Amino acid sequence: MDDRDRLLLDAWRAGDRKAGQELVERHYAAVYRFFFGKVRDSVCEDLSQQTFEVVCRRRDAYRGDGSFRAYLFGVARFVLIGWARRQRRFEPTEDSLPADAESLPGLLADRELVKIVATALRGLPLDDQLVIELKDWEHLTQAELAALFEVPQATVARRLQRARARLRAAVERLVDDPALRDRTLRGLESCMESIRLEVDRRFGPAPRGQDPQ
Template identity: 30%
Template sequence: MRSEPETKLSRTETNAEDCRLMVAVAGGSDTAFRTLIDRYQRVLLNLFVRLGAHRDEADDAAQETFLRLHAYRKRYQPTGSFRTFLFTVARRAWLDLCRRRERRRRREAPAQDLAGIVSDPGLSMDERLDLEASLAELSEGHRMVLVLSVFGGLRYEEVAEVMDIPEGTVKSRVFHGLRKLRARLSRDPVR
């Protein structure tokens, strides 16, 4: 059974070794970097899963943490705890992942909402005609993108291929097309 001082000494020794490894990474040692990855990969995966990430997201966040750790290697100061430094980098990677997830959710939600409305069997004939008339008022580019993505069920990358335009243009047209369509359906002017 270990006594408390041995545990602290062990942590101190581990921190000193991690600091030496990180200094070696700053000097260009791939072997030292691989050692840190091997030592902390599972720790980071567990951290991200406990924070609510799915396995794929946890893998992505851990990889992003190590990429950032490598990018920050020249800024590392071995005066504090390496684990604190690592977990600070991991926290930032996690927050960025959460922001990306939220942006993706907000970007995809309007199209999913509209698809639900269109496929709603409770829509009256007048409501369907209003929807079709509002779609007809949109520009050809906006209408085509909405029809393919929302009503046709194609992913943005597929719409981009069909229309021979960049995926970013598809996303923009979906966003603005939905905004205009909502405004027309609610009879509010577009901002």
């Protein structure tokens, strides 16, 4: 756990609201980015706020296993699944979230290869999408991912391998032209990095949440 996060969390637990606010400010952008592209833009802020409300209510639940960021993403995942299940029956290992043309693919509309990969990524079952994003974009360790998904590390490795294979298959289904399909698959890694950079460029500092209580 980051030393500054530990100090802030300990102070927050002791009743220091300013420490809690600083902790929120340190991580709000990452949590907001977690939701971006999975739900409509208007819902991102609500779900981000809900995530920190859960953390606020249960701030003694974090035991220090792995980074505080990884713990936050775990809370955000449960908030997102809860939201999805209020819309319809939803199983994160099997179902994808409804496509949101207002968000990620729309952001990349003028970049054909990257838009193809973004559309394929958003069409994956939610947990496949998350394991790729949290590994490649947020750089969570295998141990942190195992704790987040509540599975053994070996299972995380298999899920990541399966998710990457499904992403490639999704790209293949989206592109009819063989030359464009091959070019997209060869550039898959660079396209994923471009998506992350575009999201960062779009948001900069994400909207702030309410003061912790």
